[in-house]
Amino acid sequence: MRRLEGKVTIVTGATMGIGRAVAKAFAAEGAWVIAADIADQDRPGDQKIETRRLDVADEEAWASLAEEVMRRYGRVDVLVNAAGVIGYEPIHELTTAQWQRVLDVDQTGVYLGMRAVLPAMRERRAGSIINLSSAWGVVGGVGVAAYNAAKGAVGSMSRNAAVTYAREGIRVNAVVPGWIRTPLTDRQPADANERVIGATPAGHGGEPEDIAAGCVYLAGDDARFVTGTELVIDGGFLAV
Amino acid sequence: MTRLTGKVAIVTGASRGIGAGIATAMAAEGATVIGCDVLGFSAPALAATEALDVTDEDAWAQVVAKVLERTGRLDVLVNNAGITSPESVHESRLEEWRRVVSVNQTGVFFGMRAAIPAMEAGGGGAIINISSICGAAAVPGIAAYHAAKGAVRTMTKNAAITYARQGIRANAILPGWIQTPMTAGQSADVNDRFLDATPLGRPGTPSDVAGAAVFLASDESAFITGVDLPVDGGYLAA
Numbered sequence: 302m303r304r305l306e307g308k309v310t311i312v313t314g315a316t317m318g319i320g321r322a323v324a325k326a327f328a329a330e331g332a333w334v335i336a337a338d339i340a341d342q343d344r345p346g347d348q349k350i351e352t353r354r355l356d357v358a359d360e361e362a363w364a365s366l367a368e369e370v371m372r373r374y375g376r377v378d379v380l381v382n383a384a385g386v387i388g389y390e391p392i393h394e395l396t397t398a399q400w401q402r403v404l405d406v407d408q409t410g411v412y413l414g415m416r417a418v419l420p421a422m423r424e425r426r427a428g429s430i431i432n433l434s435s436a437w438g439v440v441g442g443v444g445v446a447a448y449n450a451a452k453g454a455v456g457s458m459s460r461n462a463a464v465t466y467a468r469e470g471i472r473v474n475a476v477v478p479g480w481i482r483t484p485l486t487d488r489q490p491a492d493a494n495e496r497v498i499g500a501t502p503a504g505h506g507g508e509p510e511d512i513a514a515g516c517v518y519l520a521g522d523d524a525r526f527v528t529g530t531e532l533v534i535d536g537g538f539l540a541v
Numbered sequence: 542m543t544r545l546t547g548k549v550a551i552v553t554g555a556s557r558g559i560g561a562g563i564a565t566a567m568a569a570e571g572a573t574v575i576g577c578d579v580l581g582f583s584a585p586a587l588a589a590t591e592a593l594d595v596t597d598e599d600a601w602a603q604v605v606a607k608v609l610e611r612t613g614r615l616d617v618l619v620n621n622a623g624i625t626s627p628e629s630v631h632e633s634r635l636e637e638w639r640r641v642v643s644v645n646q647t648g649v650f651f652g653m654r655a656a657i658p659a660m661e662a663g664g665g666g667a668i669i670n671i672s673s674i675c676g677a678a679a680v681p682g683i684a685a686y687h688a689a690k691g692a693v694r695t696m697t698k699n700a701a702i703t704y705a706r707q708g709i710r711a712n713a714i715l716p717g718w719i720q721t722p723m724t725a726g727q728s729a730d731v732n733d734r735f736l737d738a739t740p741l742g743r744p745g746t747p748s749d750v751a752g753a754a755v756f757l758a759s760d761e762s763a764f765i766t767g768v769d770l771p772v773d774g775g776y777l778a779a
């Protein structure tokens with residue numbers, strides 16, 4: 302039995318990494334997936350996935366995407382905000398422009414995404430929103446000042462939206478990945494990756510599919526009583 | 542009353558409310574306090590007051606330069622200035638969202654960025670960022686405020702571990718419902734909801750928060766960094 306049969310889902314950051322794995326896992330569970338990304342995407346080769354160009358920091362682009370999805374499907378059941386960028390600078394080296402860029406995508410982008418789909422979800426009194434936070438949304442990392450700030454905001458924004466819209470049947474949760482093998486972590490220096498993996502009790506990093514599985518759970522009816530929480534998928538990193 | 546003798550402290554949002562409480566308490570403990578606010582004000586107990594909009598990065602550089610010129614050091618920074626806005630996600634405007642984030646979150650970044658080199662040069666320092674119970678738990682509405690206060694908690698932990706070896710400590714205070722002009726401006730409904738959920742059964746006062754700030758600024762807390770200290774009458778424990 303497929304767990305997300307017919308659910309209309311918008312996934313951001315779907316070109317690669319975690320967002321791409323989420324899009325595939327959702328389609329395999331029967332969802333209709335609108336895979337949105339600022340970067341070009343391959344043809345998905347899956348008729349349940351259609352791709353769209355979206356800069357999550359652009360409020361007008363969000364409005365037109367939501368409008369198009371409503372016109373074509375008449376509903377939005379699930380939003381997965383997976384688009385993200387990282388910056389490594391510590392505070393004393395961080396320029397205001399670098400700070401702003403990370404906040405625009407990782408924080409304002411999540412706000413704009415939620416705002417764009419809420420009217421549709423409120424109308425049907427149903428919906429599930431899943432925001433990608435990070436272990437750096439819970440504890441501090443060395444450097445990564447803007448990323449740390451934005452991911453902390455995502456955790457508390459998710460709780461806020463959860464309690465604000467709980468009576469309207471809309472659930473909002475954050476997923477907190479530890480170290481996951483994606484183009485994002487591939488670009489990091491090997492010693493930085495080794496340090497985080499070394500601090501992971503499981504002894505290895507995770508795969509995008511590990512995060513996608515958590516998102517499938519949160520999107521589906523198995524999680525009908527789950528809202529305002531953070532689902533940690535990190536090989537034990539935060540438990541020590 | 543000498544727990545902060547010899548320390549130079551900048552307190553933002555010091556003209557009233559929690560910031561005024563912290564600035565006067567620190568001065569009473571012997572600190573040289575520079576109270577900053579976007580509103581003009583005078584406070585005889587403080588060493589100086591400065592006009593500062595925390596969202597203005599150049600103004601931050603000037604204030605820190607002035608403090609260094611006058612006292613030669615900077616030991617304590619309290620990022621307290623803050624604003625709120627009632628809007629929920631679905632009804633909020635991007636401009637209003639940006640306004641709250643720029644004061645409550647970017648203002649804290651600018652403050653830390655301006656102060657850290659001076660603290661490092663002086664061998665260390667204490668940063669105290671005022672987050673909120675809304676950075677840890679949620680109430681309906683005030684969406685941008687939640688985002689920014691959550692960011693302040695992780696930004697504080699980030700600064701704590703990034704600058705620990707430079708002798709700089711960074712901690713967050715999470716006030717619960719405190720009687721100030723900010724809460725006086727909120728609807729009675731919202732205020733009642735907070736009070737009902739406060740186990741101690743009374744509102745907090747600026748001096749309740751100031752007690753925590755003095756502790757975190759002083760050498761009594763020399764081994765404390767990267768923590769959240771709720772001053773909330775038990776709100777988060779319930």
Ligand SMILES: NC(=O)c1ccc[n+]([C@@H]2O[C@H](COP(=O)([O-])OP(=O)(O)OC[C@H]3O[C@@H](n4cnc5c(N)ncnc54)[C@H](O)[C@@H]3O)[C@@H](O)[C@H]2O)c1
Nearest residue numbers: 314316317318319339340356357384385435481483484485
């Ligand atoms: N990989 C990890 O270890 C890890 C850990 C914790 C959290 N995360 C979070 O998970 C999410 C996905 O990360 P990932 O590792 O797959 O990253 P990635 O870099 O591999 O992929 C991110 C995707 O987001 C897209 N994107 C970037 N900016 C965008 C914008 N403005 N609008 C639309 N799309 C945009 C990129 O084009 C890319 O396809 C991010 O939010 C990231 O912060 C990742």
Ligand SMILES: NC(=O)c1ccc[n+]([C@@H]2O[C@H](COP(=O)([O-])OP(=O)(O)OC[C@H]3O[C@@H](n4cnc5c(N)ncnc54)[C@H](O)[C@@H]3O)[C@@H](O)[C@H]2O)c1
Nearest residue numbers: 554558559579594595621622623673716718719721722723
């Ligand atoms: N009162 C509460 O219940 C409560 C609870 C949790 C957290 N807080 C936080 O405590 C801090 C102080 O709150 P308060 O209740 O004393 O508020 P308040 O409104 O009474 O005082 C805030 C002060 O900050 C100043 N300010 C505002 N914008 C500024 C800017 N751009 N630059 C410089 N100064 C600026 C104001 O002029 C004012 O003097 C805020 O960060 C607030 O979010 C308050």
